[in-house]
Amino acid sequence: MLAAILYxxxxxxxxxxxxxxxxxxxLFRMLLGLVIAEAGANLLLVLAGYRWESAAPIWESGxxxxxxxxxxxxxxxxxxxxxxxxxxxxxxxxxxRIRQQTGSLQRDIVREQLEQDLDLExxxxxxxxxxxxxxxxxxxxxxxxxxxxx
Amino acid sequence: xxxxxxxxxxxxxxxxVMLTAxxxxxxxxxxxxxVVSLSILSLGLTLLxxxxxxxxxxxxxGVVGVGLSSLIFALALKRLRLYRSxxxxxxxxx
Amino acid sequence: xxxxxxxxxxxxxxxxxxxxFFLFALFAVIPFGDTAMKVGTMIHQQGxxxxxxxxxxAVVLGYxxxxxxxxxxxxxxxxxxxxxxxxxxxxxxxxIKNKGLGELxxxxxxxxxxxxxxxxxxxxxxxxxxxxxxxxxxVVIAVALFLPTLARGxxxxxxxxxxxxxxxxxxxxxxIGVAALIQGAAFLQPLMAAGEVGRFLSAGTLPVLYLLxxxxxxxxxxxxxxxxxxxxxxxVQQ
Numbered sequence: 001m002l003a004a005i006l007y008x009x010x011x012x013x014x015x016x017x018x019x020x021x022x023x024x025x026x027l028f029r030m031l032l033g034l035v036i037a038e039a040g041a042n043l044l045l046v047l048a049g050y051r052w053e054s055a056a057p058i059w060e061s062g063x064x065x066x067x068x069x070x071x072x073x074x075x076x077x078x079x080x081x082x083x084x085x086x087x088x089x090x091x092x093x094x095x096x097r098i099r100q101q102t103g104s105l106q107r108d109i110v111r112e113q114l115e116q117d118l119d120l121e122x123x124x125x126x127x128x129x130x131x132x133x134x135x136x137x138x139x140x141x142x143x144x145x146x147x148x149x150x
Numbered sequence: 151x152x153x154x155x156x157x158x159x160x161x162x163x164x165x166x167v168m169l170t171a172x173x174x175x176x177x178x179x180x181x182x183x184x185v186v187s188l189s190i191l192s193l194g195l196t197l198l199x200x201x202x203x204x205x206x207x208x209x210x211x212g213v214v215g216v217g218l219s220s221l222i223f224a225l226a227l228k229r230l231r232l233y234r235s236x237x238x239x240x241x242x243x244x
Numbered sequence: 245x246x247x248x249x250x251x252x253x254x255x256x257x258x259x260x261x262x263x264x265f266f267l268f269a270l271f272a273v274i275p276f277g278d279t280a281m282k283v284g285t286m287i288h289q290q291g292x293x294x295x296x297x298x299x300x301x302a303v304v305l306g307y308x309x310x311x312x313x314x315x316x317x318x319x320x321x322x323x324x325x326x327x328x329x330x331x332x333x334x335x336x337x338x339x340i341k342n343k344g345l346g347e348l349x350x351x352x353x354x355x356x357x358x359x360x361x362x363x364x365x366x367x368x369x370x371x372x373x374x375x376x377x378x379x380x381x382x383v384v385i386a387v388a389l390f391l392p393t394l395a396r397g398x399x400x401x402x403x404x405x406x407x408x409x410x411x412x413x414x415x416x417x418x419x420i421g422v423a424a425l426i427q428g429a430a431f432l433q434p435l436m437a438a439g440e441v442g443r444f445l446s447a448g449t450l451p452v453l454y455l456l457x458x459x460x461x462x463x464x465x466x467x468x469x470x471x472x473x474x475x476x477x478x479x480v481q482q
Contacts, residue, residue: 002158003276006198009165011271013172013191015264020176022256028232029176032184035219036172039195042211046204049284052277056203057288058375059297059441068299069203070284075303079315081210082379082461085219086322089468092226093326099230205375206300209367213383218465221387225472 006047013040027098027105031091038084042077049073160201168194181232189220294434295447296372304377305453309421309432316414316460323464327471353395360388368458372447378454382461389466393473403470406463413460420449420456 017037021030049070057064057071099105102113171191175184192215199208227233287299287307296302304312364384371377421432429435434448441447 002161005158005161005165007271009168011264011267012169014267015260016169016172016176018263019256019260022260023253024176028181028230029184032175032188035188036175036191039191043195043198046199046202046207049279050202050277051279054203056205057299064288064299068288070279070281071287071299071303072281072283074204074207074300075308077207078210078300078304078379079312081214083315083318085214085222086319088219089222089472090322090326092222092472093329095226096229097329105230206298209375209380213380217387218383221469222472229472
């Protein structure tokens with residue numbers, strides 16, 4: 001019973017975060033989806049080291065507890081949480097730059113702008129441009145590799 | 151104590167709170183509400199880690215997830231000018 | 245490039261649903277609460293050799309010390325690049341324009357800040373005895389250092405000093421690891437006697453390493469928060 005509840009919670013968090021990342025139309029919400037998925041993954045890892053009727057892995061009254069939860073996944077999750085906050089800050093910094101460059105955080109608008117910038121860079125004539133292309137910027141060189149996939 | 155009614159009920163309550171907060175973070179109109187929901191999710195996760203005998207992880211999640219992450223997101227909201235504009239209304243930038 | 249976003253929305257949903265099904269099927273066969281991992285059992289049996297009362301600390305700094313070094317490197321890279329991206333803006337006016345929170349908050353924070361610093365240092369120094377350690381205490385210290393910025397609306401964080409603290413802590417961490425190499429042990433293997441488990445002065449170099457981790461994490465995150473609060477744009481409509 002307990003196992004079912006916890007596993008459903010962890011996997012649901014992971015999948016909700018992933019779906020939010022894929023479906024949301026706003027870049028900030030995509031970042032929130034990433035954080036939610038991270039929480040689900042961390043919970044899943046801690047669940048992997050759980051043991052019935054056990055104690056925390058800490059010296060207590062002269063000895064380590066007879067039965068204790070596995071300390072290795074806990075150590076991994078501990079570092080993963082701290083890395084997560086670093087990644088989050090980096091993503092926010094990138095969002096700030098994207099907003100400076102394109103003036104918006106809507107995914108479709110940002111993507112359209114990037115495509116136009118790429119086309120301009122490669123010398124492709126635009127069929128019909130809805131927006132005036134923004135000028136040269138450091139973003140151009142940074143996204144050249146990422147935009148080539150289509 | 152494991153598998154007792156208390157533990158099952160506590161886990162169920164926390165999981166429900168966490169899933170609700172996750173959905174609210176992704177679906178709510180206001181970005182501020184979304185960030186606060188994320189903080190609530192972290193709080194639920196912290197309590198769940200305490201239940202699962204992981205005090206170190208609970209401490210990290212409590213300090214980082216509830217405190218620092220919310221602080222970073224709040225500063226980001228200010229810097230990205232997302233305090234008032236909800237998701238549909240921001241398209242007026244176009 | 246297809247513009248029909250309506251039909252495209254099915255693919256992510258299908259993917260997420262499939263992943264959920266796969267994960268549920270996976271975890272349905274793994275027994276819960278009966279971990280089969282041998283590493284945990286081994287560490288349980290001979291964890292006392294490091295002298296750390298908190299076995300998670302023993303794993304983080306003793307058995308997986310190299311991973312922790314890599315983790316510090318990742319955090320350093322993320323924080324540094326975030327600071328680079330944030331500070332390298334077109335307008336060079338880097339000032340904070342918020343007016344602060346007022347008298348009440350200011351006095352409350354000046355009372356709170358030393359207490360928070362004390363709690364942070366306590367958590368860092370007792371990392372090998374109780375839950376907590378360098379990462380948690382470092383975050384508390386970073387937030388404590390950031391509070392006056394929030395209250396008064398001006399930077400009190402000295403970026404140069406923080407850079408020196410951060411670099412010095414990282415270098416010392418590696419130096420301790422190299423010292424173990426010189427003594428013929430493995431890289432980052434804890435030196436000195438383990439001592440009596442549960443005492444403050446025990447576990448060899450583990451508390452020193454955790455103190456360095458705390459300094460580094462605290463300095464990095466404080467610098468990051470400082471970069472994030474610097475508001476450089478009056479309004480970025482171009």
